[in-house]
Amino acid sequence: MEAAIVAPAVVVMVLIVVLGGRIQSAGGVVDAAARAGARAASLERGGTQAQKDAARIAVQAVLAGEHVDCPAELEPVQVGSGPDGLQTVTVVVDCTVQFDRLTLRWVPGSAKLHGQFTSVVDRHRGTG
Template sequence: MEAAILAPAVVLLVLFVTLVGRIQSAQGVVDAAARAGARAATISVRQDPETAKQQAEDAMNAVLKDGGVSCAPLTVGDPTFRLDGPDGLQTVEVTIGCDVPVGDLLLLNGGWGHKHLASGFVSVVDRYREQPGRAAP
């Protein structure tokens, strides 16, 4: 009798704990994607801003794929280039938004809704990195 009453509550508790853990794990992957995107953009920003954006998107998609996070849709903000940072530092800021199906987080199929995960990262442009066709300063 008591097991019949407690079993559903225990199952719901386990599902809730699993969901919270999977959300944290997916957020970590989204954070890693933002870091990778910012770093990729800083490497190619001196060539062309459009190339930098494409490199950032490619790096973010690769990290999300490796982390097993499926975004529907993936929202990548335009990289923000700041050329007048403190001490003359040039920076690139990248933002990412991702709607993860909750059913995927619980390893279940079905329409359980979506959880929006967002992250951003700022990376400093390496002023001493060599550019193709140019000598280092």
């Protein structure tokens, strides 16, 4: 009799822990996508538009490769100056993940995930 009362509560707690782990894992993928986008933009030889395109392609490739199904909002690639006058590229990825895509189909809600990374532009990459 006690098992009939406790078992549903234990199952719910396990599902909450699994959901938390899946959210954490998806957050890591969003961070990896931002890193890949910043690195791709920093290696791009073209101008700012080419850097943005390279970042977008890299971000989408990482998200698709890790099966994170979310519409990623890639903020414009920011080019700035870092320490010692080095040029930097910053990529910010915001992604809203629906819980029903991470676990069971009937779980309502969503989580907003954020990833940001700054990479130093490779000064030996050449131009043209």
